Amino acid sequence: MPEEISLQLKRFKFMNRNIGIEVSDYKIIGATKGAYNSSGIVFETFVIGFEDRPSGASADQDYLDLIIEIKRVAGERRCTFRMAQIGLDTIDVYLDGKYLGSLRPLIEVELS
Secondary structure: OOHHHHHHHOOEEEEEOOOOEEEOOEEEEEEEEEEOOOOOOEEEEEEEEEOOOOOOOOOOOOOOOEEEEEEEEOOOOOOEEEEEEOOOOOEEEEEOOEEEEEEOEOOOOOOO
16 A cells, blocks of 8 residues: 555544554455546555454454545545444544544344
8 A cells, every 4th residue: 555545544543442452453355446537647545444342352353343445536635534433343433533423333144
């Protein structure tokens, strides 16, 4: 992942409200480049995944709990972050120390 995006990501703090720990370790799930047909502007998209319970008996270590999509025009510092919590815990999100809101678990349905 480009350094300027890593620096932007460091401005965020993700706190697992259920167990009171900061969620910080992530893995890159995917990265793509594309171009908008009308303008030809090249964009980059990075998808990263966090483990919402990084230690203990309930940690599955799949890094697919908190998912963040980061999109930008190639080479630009400005970027957009989209976040979703797929795990079962609530994640509080802070940017530059200010509380932005909470990511709540998605609907989970187990079928047999």
